[in-house]
Amino acid sequence: MRARRAVRVVVATLLLLLATSIATPQRASAMYIDENPGYGPIGSGLQFADCPWGYACVWEGLHVIGNPPTEHRYYHYGAYSFVAEYGDHVVWNHQTGGAKVMLCLGYNGTNCLVVLRAGQAFHGSLTPFNSIKLTA
Numbered sequence: 001m002r003a004r005r006a007v008r009v010v011v012a013t014l015l016l017l018l019a020t021s022i023a024t025p026q027r028a029s030a031m032y033i034d035e036n037p038g039y040g041p042i043g044s045g046l047q048f049a050d051c052p053w054g055y056a057c058v059w060e061g062l063h064v065i066g067n068p069p070t071e072h073r074y075y076h077y078g079a080y081s082f083v084a085e086y087g088d089h090v091v092w093n094h095q096t097g098g099a100k101v102m103l104c105l106g107y108n109g110t111n112c113l114v115v116l117r118a119g120q121a122f123h124g125s126l127t128p129f130n131s132i133k134l135t136a
Contacts (some may be wrong), residue, residue: 001031033116051094053099056101056134062088066077074101079133080108085126092121095134102133109133 036110050070051057058072071089077099093101093116102112103122107130114122114129 023058031122033114034121034123034126035119040125045056051092053094053096055094056132057092057094058085058126058132059090060087061090064090064092073130074134077134077136079104079131081107082126082129085129087125087127088123089126090121090123091126091132098136100135102135103129104131104133105129107131 043045050066051073054075056074057070059068060071072080091101091103093099095101095118097118099118101116102109102116103116103126104112105128109131112133116122
């Protein structure tokens with residue numbers, strides 16, 4: 001009898017915890033533009049060894065720590081549609097001059113909302129974006 005009661009209490013507690021975790025809204029990631037991603041708190045230029053000058057690069061996660069390989073590297077101007085890109089990422093415009101990187105809601109570089117000048121990095125979720133566009 002006591003064992004049954006103990007099992008019921010444990011099951012009720014687990015169900016309550018499950019219901020609470022489902023009902024709690026998930027915290028949204030902050031989105032920000034880093035003006036100088038090669039230096040400062042997110043690391044040094046050495047952290048970006050996998051992203052040569054002239055490229056736009058994408059890493060998974062909100063911060064590039066250590067020297068992880070890039071998830072994607074783009075070199076030529078144009079639009080590139082994302083396939084299954086969800087969650088937090090860093091997008092760094094390591095191009096030079098007036099070259100820009102845009103993150104776009106539509107496929108094929110349409111409805112672009114985020115514009116990164118050369119040297120800037122985006123930190124945030126790529127979930128709403130369906131393409132990236134490199135322009136002069």
